Amino acid sequence: MTWTRPGSTRSSPGTTCSRRSITGSTAPPSDGLEPGEEDPMSEELGATEREIVAQRLRKAEELRQLGVNPYGNGHAPEHLARDLHGRYGDAPPETIALDPGDWSVAGRVLAMRSFGKAAFLKVRDRSGEIQVWVKKDKVGEKAFEIFKRLDVGDVIAARGPATRTKTGELTVEAATFTILTKAIRPLPEKWHGLADVEQRYRQRYLDLVSTPGVRETFEKRARIVTTIRRFLDDRGYLEVETPTLHKPEEAGGATARPFETHHNALSLDLKLRIATELHLKRLVVGGLERVYEIGRIWRNEGIDRRHNPEFTSIEFYQAYATHEDLMLLTEQLFHELAVKVTGSAQVTFQGRVIDFTPPFPRHSMLEMGARALGLSPEDALAGRGLSEALSRAATREGNSEDAWKLEKASRASPGEAIALAFEVFCEHELPADRPTFVVDFPIETSPLSRRRDADPRLVDRFELFVAGMELANAFSELNDPVDQRARFEAQLAARAAGDEEAMPFDEDFVRALEHGMPPTAGEGIGIDRVAMLLTDAPSIRDVILFPLLKPRE
């Protein structure tokens, strides 16, 4: 089952770099530029910055004259900051002095406190931070000449024994010191860092350097993907990759507007996939009974805090399973994700604690939607008194958008009306402190899922809601080819009636079902949303390294 993006989107607020941002091409590794000299950077930089760049280029040249390549290579540090902290922990200076070791570290200089003939550098590598103490009498005249050309932001290497300074900080007391990479642009201001939100997304490299927690967010995102992969691998699933370029007649498996593109040599119009669903189910037909794909999908829709035009989904399919089996699996998976990524089953998201301990509460879309309209589930499904109830609700509803939605619902099928009533009245009443399964979906909302044996007006489907976000969508898959053909025909009719997002008729997919797909259940999860939840990120842009932004100018 494809993960379907719910909720509201809106037109992009659009974002452009502020005029004072420092972006653009890098300067050639040439002599220092005189102010006003022709240079690709000079047009976009203010006088002060141009001056800084010119000075730093000059220092790079001076380093060359000292025999140091300011962009040299071949120097690999032997240790990480983490190694030192792991080795010494809180050990007092006397203990460290018994075995100070010989530590070779490298990293970016984040701060420098200089005393003329000595200085303390805050250096960061991939594992963390370590202080480096450069003293003229320890590193020697030549290395100290190199040190004089150092700026905050440069990448350096140092080697020497460990020590603990008077102020208690674990430190490498440099016996050798050199500059590995000369930065010619300055880092963001040290107190406030990158305050311009848009610049943080646009220049993520600076964000990663100077905004606390950003690196951790993306480390957690990686752990989420790894955890899901391992979880499914351990259960006998096979990871696959299916096409991201779809032909016009391929349905993909969701209702959304696609991006369109073109293959020149084949003279073929193509679209970027909006879901992985139908290819994966073809693979189940082919005997890959447990299969999953983690990958990028694209939807040509609005952008907001929960929506980016390209995002990552995982879909997985398990033959001989039902949607009930997947509910249990989903509870296990999310519990494991919470514990492995945040360290606890109780996750704090935007100031609220959400408890991921199974079992998760379940709520019926049918019952809640019908009750909100003052109808019995049976009457609502049968459409008895439905349009009157909707009109009453619309009149009662002060909120004009909701009234408009209800008005629209009164012209829709009973199933769609129930889903709309649920959305308007019930979605915000779902528990805020627990992940929640919504079940009992009307068939009209689900063109690819299996009818319920006990009531063919419903489908065997659930969605997982957490903190008001739809995180997962799953159902027992429709494997009756005759029924599937009829559902596609209904989609064609909807398209003819003006529904731009109705699915195309995917003949080859029906053909695959005609060859026989074992009874199967499938699920889709929005990885970005999960990452938001587990990193406490208020916007999807905070968990996507380079979110789509409006171009400058």
Place this chain on the structure above:
RNA sequence: GGGCGCAUAGCUCAACUGGCAGAGCAAUGGACUCUUAAUCCAUAGGUUGAAGGUUCGAUUCCUUCUGCGCUCACCA
């Protein structure tokens, strides 16, 4: 697309009711061999987002535009 808000030095922000555009950090020069936003002295850095208007005088008031933020809608 609608509503609300913001735009001043490279960065973060001041500037009272319309009266000489400022501070901290960053930068540069100098002092300083245990600092944690190091400290001290000095220097430099501005078309106040753009265009127009009111006024003796506009960063300040008005109009339009541009950009950004928040929010609502379209949209599953």
